[in-house]
Amino acid sequence: MTKLVVATVWCFDTFQLVLIAQSTYHYLISNWGTPSALLVSTWELDLNVTFIGLSTFVCQLFFLRRIWVFSGRKIEHRIIVGLLGALCAVTVIVDVVAMVSSLKNRSVAEFGMQKVTVLVAFTSGAVADVCIALLLSYYIRRNRGGFKKTDSMLTLIVRYTITTGVVTR
Template sequence: MATIDNTMGSALLGVIGAAGLYGVSCVQTWCYFNRYGSTDVWYIKALIGLVFVFDSIHQALISHTVYWYVITNYNHPEVLVNLVCILLEVLFNGLIGFVVQCFLTMRVWRLSSKNIPLTAVTASLVLANFGCSVAFTIQSLQLSTWDELHGLKGLSMTVNVIGAVADFAIAMILVFYLRRSRTGFKKSDTMISKLILFSVSTGLLTSICALASLVSILCWGNTLIYVAFYFSLGRLYSNSVLASLNGRKDIRAFVDDPDDLTFSLQTLSKARNMSSVRRPTISIKIDTTHEVEAERDSSEKSCTSKSQEERRMIR
């Protein structure tokens, strides 16, 4: 019974952390639609709306689980060994990660000047991660107790490993191309440094969380400590993309023309192709038009005066 209490305590700790991050994502979603709801293109707004819906369903599932264990079945310890709908949250965690990673893959596509092999590798990692999440959800729905869940340990580890690799790869690719886009000018380089910071935070935070969940499975496989990290993974995806989108006005403060910065990063991919031209060239043009015309006028006057003199001599 002590083992069950410790196991459920770890799961409840993850629920509390996920609930706190859900509150942050709600505030960030409100800020996004308040600041950019009337200016952003439809697919960016659809992305944020979809992430918020999946985030809310995920929170509803884990809240229902807590209520079922703590309130409905209070003082019934034998119920703690049974599984409820909490494992559906793996699917919605995977959906949140899939949507956000697809958005980041589009950034890779645009910033790399439509590099097909690189984008294909990134997309393959994203699809593999989502496929493993779906497979885990399907198999877990056939289970009835927490003890049976240990049979899916290998698949759970695979989900965390592929997710961490995909996030790290996307972050490093974006950092590489952003660094190549530096122009040597202070304002544009400061803007690029901000974008690099957002890219690193987006990839590394989720990678660290996935690795922490993996280590928990390896070291404490008989507990649900890894759930405390996995519950927070979807929240980190949603909050990372929201933070990067909501921070665009702050980034635009570093450029003279705010319209020069689009979040699709198309301008940066063009700047990368012109990065070899770092200093403006100075050309000197000597205009001799006035001198030529002056000489021409002088010659014409000389000819005219000579002609007049000849006519006078003839007369």
């Protein structure tokens, strides 16, 4: 399962990198010295948002599965995992809506009309990420094995994970 997740994310990220490279080539090489070209988005740049969202979604689903396993697969925890999965799905759906809207309206000047869409995508993604991090920290802490060295290492890993996540947000 883990190898499949890694391969999927790797493929999405590789394709996203190709899209960014193509957009960069379009703006910096093909349209060098043409400032008006910056006012029109390319389809590669518009499609890029969806692949970022898909990569994030696959990673979030992987961590939601880990929460499910750490929780002991109890029925009451299924609701929490389901709600977080729905929140993650909202983020991807909003990313696809933003991409379709961008493909229909190529003018960069009108990207401001998507403020609500972008706000919903970022907010739902951030809330899902924070909840996933907190739940993983809780379950890792709760499921300690009783070995002092292992427990202290787990505490250190959780502490590093939380502080690193706080810095990057």
